[in-house]
Amino acid sequence: MREQFKTLFADPFSGGHKARLNEVQIAAVTSSLVPNFKYGFIMGMDKLSFPGKLKPAEIFTLKEENELAEKTNDTYPLTGKKLQKEFLSSFAVSARSVSQALQFSYAQNSLDGTGQMASKLFGKADVIIDLSDENFTLDSFKLPFQVSHPEKDTPAGWKKEFFDNNPKPLSPKLARKLYLNGAEAYVTSYSAINVYAKNPYEFFLKYGLHLRKKTKRELSNADIGTYTHTSLETSINNFNEGNDLAITLKNVLSASDSSNHDSKHNEEILQLLVSSDKNKWIQQRLNDIFKEYLYNMQQWQSDQSELTTKNLGAELGFGDSDSYENDALVLSLDDEHNTDIHLSGMIDRYDLVEINDQNFVNVVDYKTGKSTDKVRNLDIKMDNGLELQLAIYAWALQELKQDIEAKAGVSDLKTGALTYSGVNNKSTDTPLYKGIISNELDDALANISDREAHGYSKKENEFIQDDIEAVVSNAKDQIKKIFTEVLDGNISMTPFQIGSETGLKYNDYAEIMNFSEELGNYYNVIEGDDSNG
Structure with a gap:
């Protein structure tokens, strides 16, 4: 029935709204258990049967009057105005579950249940009452309540009528036990930081409770990314050994598990790629894309008339474990939290x-997805703790400056550009570098005749020109803020929202969260560009 109503409501509803109906709840008009939904559809009445306009005797049968009397501890059945008041009160509680609009329909529907006809709502909503108007009241229906938008003033205690889907914060003591478990430092990564900035509750589920979605072992997007990164790492090492493109391609396509990038899974991924005809086709497609990317990179580096580019290395790691060649980046929280990150x-x-x-x-970070998505609203996101990957890499370059200078054989090395580069065939400009560029490099490139000939995107919205020190300083401040909140016990279900982009995209915990604005959840709304270009 819900699906039928959803289908029937969809066309007339979408006539004046951008959104489509995605959930339908069926409840009696007097129910006080209706969850908080955006729209309410009151069906099966004619113009004379609005609440407040019915005569008391037409509202309930004698049996229903007796049942109401028992519920309200009245000795005698409710009659007259008292009965009407009871009905109006029940209806008001139900109406308050609607946050944006009530839609009334007229239908020829006799009180004895005969002669029913389909509601005109299926063709047209005859009466739409906007509840977002703060001046709206239900006086016209003789109801004793003012129904307001939930984000505005509402009757005291009204939320108690509804289910609260907002998680309660952890105590700081419990948070330290959960995340640190006696350790003096919290070991983390960019990915974990980004999960918290997307939605603190998802961070709690993933890194606090360590919940994982049970999956079948099959070729995944992550496997494709690992295979691509492995191939590109091997290619850079071959180029640095003096091999030409043909020999590099031969060596790359025959390489197996010699990579630093997720090396423990490389052999398994190679087995998956030959496990079926479909996967073999995927591998061939990935190899073709990879060859095209290498060709583009070689073309960008071959023109040395205006600038010279040389690959210094691949998979430059920093961290606490032996698998990283350099130490982790360390950030200390305040004295109250007394923890190193x-x-x-x-x-x-x-x-x-x-x-x-x-x-x-x-710095170049490879993306097998659409790299332009990573730089949309990048400056705004970084100011809110999101997408700090490139900023963290800038911090790493500062810490490793002397080692990199020694490897490059130069001094006075400056951080130039921190970029994403798409390794796919979505468009011809996908591989072009885009991300953050220092003021100094941007000024130096101003005299270059064609930036794209050297791999740099010319689109203004695909590069943030900034002082690198300021970028790093902001990243450190955001990371401190995030882990201060983590240790304070924040697990709020407040995913970010910038235009149509939200922190609920690509997460494995939707069924656990049951996020719904109709159940009192809300987004952390951040102003930004909603374009898709």
């Missing part, structure tokens, strides 16, 4: 760029 990560590729007698080090 140890940050680990792996830079896919780093290049030396020489231009106008200046030496820059650039």
Whole structure:
């Protein structure tokens, strides 16, 4: 029945609304258990049967009057105005569960249940009452309550009528036990930081309770990303050994588990890629995309008339474990929280760029998805703790500056660009570098005749020009803020929202969260560009 109503309501409802109906709750008009929904559809009445306009005797049968009397501890059945008041009160409680609009329909529907006809709501909503108008009251229906928008003033205690889907915070003592378990430092990564910034409750489920979705072992997007990263790592190492493109391709496509990037899974992924005809086709497609990307990269680096680019290395790691060649980045919280944050990560590729007698080090992070999505609203996201990956890499470059200078054989090395590069065939400009560029490198590139010939996107909205020190400082402040909140016990279910993009996309915990604005949940709304370009 819910699905039928959902279908019947969809067309007339969508006529004046951008959103479609995605959930339907059926309840009696006097029910006080209706969850908080955006829209209420009151069906099966004619113009004379609105609440407040019915005669008392027409509201309930004698049996229902007796039942109401028992519920209200009245000795005698409710009659007259008292009966009407009881009905109106029940209806008001139900109406308050609607946050945006009540829609009334007229139908020829006799009180004895005969002669019923389909409601006109299926073709047209005859009466729509906007509850978001703060001046709206139900006086016209003789109801004793003012029904307001939930985000505005509402009758005291009204929320007690409804289920509360907002998680309660942990105590700081419990939070420290859960996340630190006696350790003096919390070891984390960019990915974990981004999960918290997307939605603190998802961080609690994933990194606090360590819940994992049970999955079948099959080729996944993560496996495809690992295979691509492994291939690109091997290619950079081959180029640095002096091999040409043909030999590099041959070596890359025959490589197995010699990579630093998720090496424990590489052999398993290779087995998956040959386990079926479909996976073999995927591997061939990935190899074709990979060859095209290598060709583009070689073209960008072959023109050395205006600047010189040299690959310095691949998979530059920093972290606490032996699998990283460099120490973790360390950040100390305040005295009250008395905890160090140890940050680990792996830079896919780093290049030396020489231009106008200046030496820059650039970072390239490969993306098998749409790289333009990563830079949309990037400055706004970083100011809110989101998408700090490139900023963290800039911090790592600062810490590793002397080692990189020694490897490059230069001094006075500056951080140039921290970029994403798409490794896919979605469009011709996907591989172009986009992300954060330092003021110094941007000025140096101003005299270059064609930035794209060297791999840099020319679109203004795909690069943030900024002082790198300021970028790193903001990232440190955001990370401190995030883990201060974590240790204070914050597990709020407040996913971010920028335009149509939300923190609920790509998460494994939707069924656990049951996030719903109709159940009192809300987004952490951040103003930003909602364009798809």
